[in-house]
Amino acid sequence: MDTYATPTSADRLIVASASPRETKIWGRRLASLLEGGELLALIGDLGAGKTCFVKGLARGLSLREEQILSPTFSMIQEHRGRLPLYHIDLYRLEAVALDDLGLREYLFSEAVAAVEWFERLRDAENLARLSVRISYATANHRSIEFSASGERYARLIERLRLG
Numbered sequence: 001m002d003t004y005a006t007p008t009s010a011d012r013l014i015v016a017s018a019s020p021r022e023t024k025i026w027g028r029r030l031a032s033l034l035e036g037g038e039l040l041a042l043i044g045d046l047g048a049g050k051t052c053f054v055k056g057l058a059r060g061l062s063l064r065e066e067q068i069l070s071p072t073f074s075m076i077q078e079h080r081g082r083l084p085l086y087h088i089d090l091y092r093l094e095a096v097a098l099d100d101l102g103l104r105e106y107l108f109s110e111a112v113a114a115v116e117w118f119e120r121l122r123d124a125e126n127l128a129r130l131s132v133r134i135s136y137a138t139a140n141h142r143s144i145e146f147s148a149s150g151e152r153y154a155r156l157i158e159r160l161r162l163g
Protein backbone atom coordinates (compact mmCIF):
# COMPACT_ATOMS: atom_id res chain seq x y z
CA MET A 1 0.00 0.00 0.00
CA ASP A 2 1.04 3.55 -0.55
CA THR A 3 -0.57 5.07 2.53
CA TYR A 4 2.63 5.66 4.47
CA ALA A 5 5.71 7.32 3.11
CA THR A 6 9.30 6.27 3.39
CA PRO A 7 11.64 9.13 4.31
CA THR A 8 13.91 8.55 1.31
CA SER A 9 11.26 9.16 -1.32
CA ALA A 10 10.79 12.92 -1.07
CA ASP A 11 11.07 15.10 -4.13
CA ARG A 12 10.40 18.75 -4.71
CA LEU A 13 9.43 21.30 -7.35
CA ILE A 14 9.21 25.04 -6.75
CA VAL A 15 7.44 27.30 -9.22
CA ALA A 16 6.53 30.96 -9.27
CA SER A 17 3.06 32.36 -9.83
CA ALA A 18 2.52 36.00 -10.82
CA SER A 19 -1.30 36.02 -10.60
CA PRO A 20 -4.31 34.04 -9.38
CA ARG A 21 -4.67 32.83 -12.95
CA GLU A 22 -1.21 31.29 -12.92
CA THR A 23 -1.88 29.58 -9.61
CA LYS A 24 -5.05 28.08 -11.09
CA ILE A 25 -3.10 26.90 -14.11
CA TRP A 26 -0.79 24.94 -11.79
CA GLY A 27 -3.85 23.43 -10.15
CA ARG A 28 -5.23 22.48 -13.53
CA ARG A 29 -1.95 21.00 -14.64
CA LEU A 30 -1.77 18.88 -11.51
CA ALA A 31 -5.39 17.77 -11.96
CA SER A 32 -4.64 16.47 -15.44
CA LEU A 33 -2.16 14.00 -13.90
CA LEU A 34 -4.42 12.68 -11.15
CA GLU A 35 -5.97 9.22 -11.24
CA GLY A 36 -7.98 9.23 -8.01
CA GLY A 37 -6.92 8.29 -4.51
CA GLU A 38 -4.44 11.14 -4.16
CA LEU A 39 -3.99 13.15 -0.99
CA LEU A 40 -3.06 16.79 -1.58
CA ALA A 41 -1.95 18.77 1.47
CA LEU A 42 -2.38 22.52 0.96
CA ILE A 43 -0.28 24.64 3.26
CA GLY A 44 0.09 28.41 3.49
CA ASP A 45 -1.15 31.46 5.39
CA LEU A 46 -4.61 32.91 5.06
CA GLY A 47 -4.86 34.51 1.62
CA ALA A 48 -1.88 32.63 0.23
CA GLY A 49 -3.94 31.06 -2.54
CA LYS A 50 -4.88 27.57 -1.38
CA THR A 51 -8.52 27.90 -2.40
CA CYS A 52 -7.42 29.58 -5.63
CA PHE A 53 -5.28 26.51 -6.38
CA VAL A 54 -8.22 24.19 -5.65
CA LYS A 55 -10.33 26.18 -8.14
CA GLY A 56 -7.74 25.35 -10.78
CA LEU A 57 -7.76 21.75 -9.65
CA ALA A 58 -11.54 21.73 -10.05
CA ARG A 59 -11.30 23.08 -13.59
CA GLY A 60 -8.84 20.33 -14.39
CA LEU A 61 -11.33 17.76 -13.10
CA SER A 62 -14.08 19.19 -15.31
CA LEU A 63 -15.84 20.98 -12.49
CA ARG A 64 -16.92 24.59 -12.52
CA GLU A 65 -14.58 26.62 -10.39
CA GLU A 66 -17.51 28.67 -9.02
CA GLN A 67 -18.49 25.55 -7.09
CA ILE A 68 -15.31 25.82 -5.07
CA LEU A 69 -15.97 28.05 -2.08
CA SER A 70 -13.73 29.02 0.76
CA PRO A 71 -15.19 26.34 2.99
CA THR A 72 -15.69 28.64 5.94
CA PHE A 73 -19.27 27.46 5.88
CA SER A 74 -18.73 23.76 5.69
CA MET A 75 -15.57 21.89 6.43
CA ILE A 76 -15.94 19.21 3.78
CA GLN A 77 -17.36 19.71 0.32
CA GLU A 78 -17.84 16.90 -2.17
CA HIS A 79 -17.79 17.46 -5.91
CA ARG A 80 -18.29 15.08 -8.80
CA GLY A 81 -16.06 15.76 -11.77
CA ARG A 82 -13.85 13.53 -13.92
CA LEU A 83 -12.89 12.19 -10.50
CA PRO A 84 -14.67 12.90 -7.24
CA LEU A 85 -13.06 15.74 -5.31
CA TYR A 86 -13.22 16.16 -1.55
CA HIS A 87 -12.33 19.73 -0.67
CA ILE A 88 -11.56 19.93 3.02
CA ASP A 89 -10.62 22.99 5.08
CA LEU A 90 -9.36 22.50 8.62
CA TYR A 91 -8.92 26.23 9.33
CA ARG A 92 -11.59 26.44 11.96
CA LEU A 93 -10.16 23.57 13.95
CA GLU A 94 -7.23 24.22 16.25
CA ALA A 95 -6.05 20.67 15.94
CA VAL A 96 -7.69 17.60 14.55
CA ALA A 97 -6.84 13.92 14.60
CA LEU A 98 -7.23 11.46 11.75
CA ASP A 99 -9.90 9.65 13.69
CA ASP A 100 -12.01 12.77 14.12
CA LEU A 101 -14.95 13.62 11.91
CA GLY A 102 -14.62 10.47 9.85
CA LEU A 103 -11.65 12.07 8.11
CA ARG A 104 -10.09 8.76 7.16
CA GLU A 105 -13.03 8.06 4.87
CA TYR A 106 -12.24 11.19 2.94
CA LEU A 107 -8.46 11.07 2.98
CA PHE A 108 -8.11 7.42 1.94
CA SER A 109 -10.64 6.96 -0.81
CA GLU A 110 -10.87 6.69 -4.57
CA ALA A 111 -11.39 10.43 -4.74
CA VAL A 112 -8.91 13.28 -4.86
CA ALA A 113 -8.68 14.79 -1.37
CA ALA A 114 -7.48 18.41 -1.25
CA VAL A 115 -6.97 19.52 2.34
CA GLU A 116 -6.42 23.18 3.24
CA TRP A 117 -4.58 23.76 6.55
CA PHE A 118 -3.30 20.20 6.44
CA GLU A 119 -0.77 21.12 9.15
CA ARG A 120 -3.62 21.19 11.66
CA LEU A 121 -3.93 17.45 11.26
CA ARG A 122 -2.02 16.20 14.25
CA ASP A 123 -1.03 12.69 13.33
CA ALA A 124 -0.44 13.09 9.62
CA GLU A 125 3.29 13.64 9.29
CA ASN A 126 3.92 10.12 8.00
CA LEU A 127 1.09 10.03 5.50
CA ALA A 128 1.98 9.64 1.85
CA ARG A 129 0.89 12.85 0.19
CA LEU A 130 1.69 15.64 -2.21
CA SER A 131 2.23 18.82 -0.22
CA VAL A 132 1.53 22.11 -1.98
CA ARG A 133 2.98 24.96 0.03
CA ILE A 134 2.09 28.45 -1.16
CA SER A 135 4.00 31.46 0.15
CA TYR A 136 3.73 35.17 -0.42
CA ALA A 137 6.32 37.02 -2.39
CA THR A 138 4.52 40.29 -3.22
CA ALA A 139 0.82 41.22 -3.49
CA ASN A 140 0.41 39.14 -6.64
CA HIS A 141 3.43 36.88 -6.59
CA ARG A 142 3.47 33.54 -4.89
CA SER A 143 5.89 30.73 -4.67
CA ILE A 144 4.37 27.26 -4.95
CA GLU A 145 6.39 24.37 -3.61
CA PHE A 146 5.30 20.85 -4.45
CA SER A 147 6.91 18.19 -2.29
CA ALA A 148 6.31 14.48 -2.25
CA SER A 149 6.11 12.03 0.61
CA GLY A 150 5.98 8.62 -1.00
CA GLU A 151 6.96 7.17 -4.36
CA ARG A 152 3.61 7.74 -5.96
CA TYR A 153 3.87 11.47 -5.31
CA ALA A 154 7.51 11.68 -6.31
CA ARG A 155 6.44 10.29 -9.71
CA LEU A 156 3.63 12.83 -9.86
CA ILE A 157 6.10 15.67 -9.29
CA GLU A 158 8.35 14.24 -11.97
CA ARG A 159 5.45 14.37 -14.45
CA LEU A 160 4.50 17.86 -13.30
CA ARG A 161 8.06 18.97 -13.92
CA LEU A 162 8.02 17.58 -17.47
CA GLY A 163 4.84 19.61 -18.14
Ligand SMILES: Nc1ncnc2c1ncn2[C@@H]1O[C@H](COP(=O)(O)OP(=O)(O)O)[C@@H](O)[C@H]1O
Pocket residue numbers: 017018019020021022023044045046047048049050051052053070116139140141142
Ligand atom coordinates in the same frame (compact mmCIF):
# COMPACT_ATOMS: atom_id res chain seq x y z
N1 LIG B 1 -0.39 34.65 -7.57
C1 LIG B 1 -1.50 34.49 -6.84
N2 LIG B 1 -1.97 33.24 -6.60
C2 LIG B 1 -3.08 33.05 -5.85
N3 LIG B 1 -3.81 34.04 -5.30
C3 LIG B 1 -3.40 35.30 -5.52
C4 LIG B 1 -2.24 35.57 -6.29
N4 LIG B 1 -2.09 36.92 -6.34
C5 LIG B 1 -3.08 37.45 -5.64
N5 LIG B 1 -3.89 36.50 -5.14
C6 LIG B 1 -5.08 36.74 -4.31
O1 LIG B 1 -4.85 36.16 -3.04
C7 LIG B 1 -6.07 35.64 -2.52
C8 LIG B 1 -5.95 34.17 -2.25
O2 LIG B 1 -7.11 33.76 -1.58
P1 LIG B 1 -7.45 32.25 -1.25
O3 LIG B 1 -7.16 31.39 -2.43
O4 LIG B 1 -8.82 32.23 -0.70
O5 LIG B 1 -6.36 31.96 -0.11
P2 LIG B 1 -6.35 30.82 0.99
O6 LIG B 1 -7.31 29.76 0.59
O7 LIG B 1 -4.91 30.36 1.00
O8 LIG B 1 -6.70 31.49 2.29
C9 LIG B 1 -7.16 35.92 -3.57
O9 LIG B 1 -7.80 37.13 -3.23
C10 LIG B 1 -6.35 36.07 -4.85
O10 LIG B 1 -6.98 36.91 -5.79
Ligand SMILES: [Mg+2]
Pocket residue numbers: 050051052070071089116
Ligand atom coordinates in the same frame (compact mmCIF):
# COMPACT_ATOMS: atom_id res chain seq x y z
MG1 LIG C 1 -8.88 28.86 1.63
